[in-house]
Amino acid sequence: MYHSVADCRDDPYLVTVSPRRLAGQLAWLRRNGLTGVGVGELLRARAEGRGRGLVGLTFDDGYADFLTNAVPLLLHYGHRATVFVLPGRLGGTNAWDADGPSKRLLTAQGIRSVGSAGMEVGSHGLVHTDLTSADEGRLAAEAADSRALLTDVTGRAPDGFCYPYGAVDSRAVLAVRAAGYRYACGVAPGPLAGPFALPRTYVGDRDSPARLRVKRLLHAFPAGRVPLRRLRALHA
Numbered sequence: 001m002y003h004s005v006a007d008c009r010d011d012p013y014l015v016t017v018s019p020r021r022l023a024g025q026l027a028w029l030r031r032n033g034l035t036g037v038g039v040g041e042l043l044r045a046r047a048e049g050r051g052r053g054l055v056g057l058t059f060d061d062g063y064a065d066f067l068t069n070a071v072p073l074l075l076h077y078g079h080r081a082t083v084f085v086l087p088g089r090l091g092g093t094n095a096w097d098a099d100g101p102s103k104r105l106l107t108a109q110g111i112r113s114v115g116s117a118g119m120e121v122g123s124h125g126l127v128h129t130d131l132t133s134a135d136e137g138r139l140a141a142e143a144a145d146s147r148a149l150l151t152d153v154t155g156r157a158p159d160g161f162c163y164p165y166g167a168v169d170s171r172a173v174l175a176v177r178a179a180g181y182r183y184a185c186g187v188a189p190g191p192l193a194g195p196f197a198l199p200r201t202y203v204g205d206r207d208s209p210a211r212l213r214v215k216r217l218l219h220a221f222p223a224g225r226v227p228l229r230r231l232r233a234l235h236a
Contacts, residue, residue: 001058001060001185001187001200001201001202001203002017002022002057002058002059002060002070002081002203003015003016003017003059003060003061003063004016004017004061004063004065004066004103005017005018005019005022005059005063005065005066005069005070005073006018006019006063006065006069006103008021008205010100010101011100011101011205012099012100013097013099013100014204014205015060015061015097015100016205017203017204017205018205019069019070019073021205021207022069022070022073023073023076023077024208024209025203025207025212026073026074026076026077026079027077028209028212029055029077029079030077030078032216033053034053034054034055035053035054035055035078035079036054036055036056036057036074036079036080036081037054037055037056037057037079037080037081038056038057038080038081038082038119038120038160039056039058039082039120039122039160039183039185039198040082040120040122040159040160040182040183041054041080041120042054042055042056043182043183043195056082056200057074057079057080057081057082058081058082058083058084058162058185058200059081059082059083059084060084060124060162061084061085061086061094061105061124061128062083062084062085062086062105062106062111062124063094063103063104063105063106064103064104064105064106064107064110065103065104066083066106066114067106067110067113067114067117071114071117071119074119075117075118080118080119080120081119081120082119082120082121082122082160083106083114083119083120083121083122084122084123084124084160084161084162084185085105085106085111085121085122085123085124085150086105086124086125086126086127086128086146087123087126087146087149087150087153088125088126088127088145088146088149089105089126089127089128090105090106090107090108090111090153091104091105091106091107091108091110092104092105093105094128096127096128096164108153111150111153111154112153112154115154115156120159120160121150121154121158122158122159122160122161122162122185123143123146123147123150123158123160123161123162123181124146124161124162124164125142125143125146125161125163125164126141126142126145126146126149127142128164128165129142129164130164130165130167131143131163131164131167131168131169131171131172131175132167132168132169132171132172133167139171139172139175140175140178140179142175143161143172143175143176143178143179143181144175144178144179144180147161147179147180147181157180158181159181159182159183160181160182160183160184160185161176161179161181161183161184161185162184162185162186163176163184163185163186163197166186166187166188166189166200167186168184168186168189168192168197169192170192173192173196173197176196177196181196182195183195183196183198184196184197184198185197185198185200186198186199186200187199187200187202201215201218201219203215
C-alpha cells in the first residue's frame with residue numbers, strides 16, 4: 001500500500017515515498033523473484049493457480065505524482081500496479097489532509113494516461129469520505145457514483161474499490177458490492193477480511209530491504225505466529 005511518490009521531507013501523515021526509495025523497493029522485488037501487478041490481475045491469476053511470484057501493488061488517492069514519478073519506475077522495473085483515484089476531485093488537491101502539504105491529484109487525462117501505461121484504475125470513492133460515518137445516501141453515492149464517473153473517464157467500469165482511510169464496516173462492504181465492484185481493499189479489516197475487504201501492508205519511505213524482508217515474513221504468518229528467532233535473524 002503506497003500513496004504519494006515525491007519529496008517526503010514534509011510528510012506528517014507518512015504517506016510519501018521518495019522516487020529513489022521506490023526505485024530501490026521495486027528493484028528489491030525483482031531481485032527476490034516477485035513481480036508487482038494490479039490487484040485485479042493478482043486475484044484473477046490466483047483464481048487460475050498462477051499467483052506464485054506475484055504481489056499486488058496499490059497507490060491510494062490518485063496523486064498526480066503517480067503518473068510522473070511512479071509509473072516510469074514501475075515500467076522500468078517491469079511492474080504494474082493499481083491506482084485508486086477520486087473522480088469527485090479530478091485535478092484537485094488532497095484537501096482532507098489539513099496538516100500536510102497540498103498535493104495535486106490526477107486529472108481525467110492523467111487517469112487515461114495511467115490506464116494507457118498498463119496500470120489498473122480503481123475507485124477511492126468520490127472525495128475521500130470515511131464510509132463508516134456516512135449516511136445511506138452518501139454511502140451509495142461514494143460507491144456507485146464514483147464508479148459511474150470513472151466509467152465515463154476511462155471507458156471501462158472499474159473492478160476495484162479502496163476504502164478511504166482504510167475504514168470499512170459491513171455497511172460499506174454491502175454498498176461496494178451493490179455498486180458492482182469485484183473486489184475492495186482496506187488496510188486491516190479484521191473479521192471482515194475477504195474479497196471485499198482485502199488487507200494490505202503499508203510501505204513507507206523508511207522501508208529498506210531489511211524492513212521489506214520482515215514485512216514479507218509477517219505477511220506469510222498468522223498474527224502472533226512469527227517465530228522470534230526468524231525475526232531476530234532478519235534484523236541481524
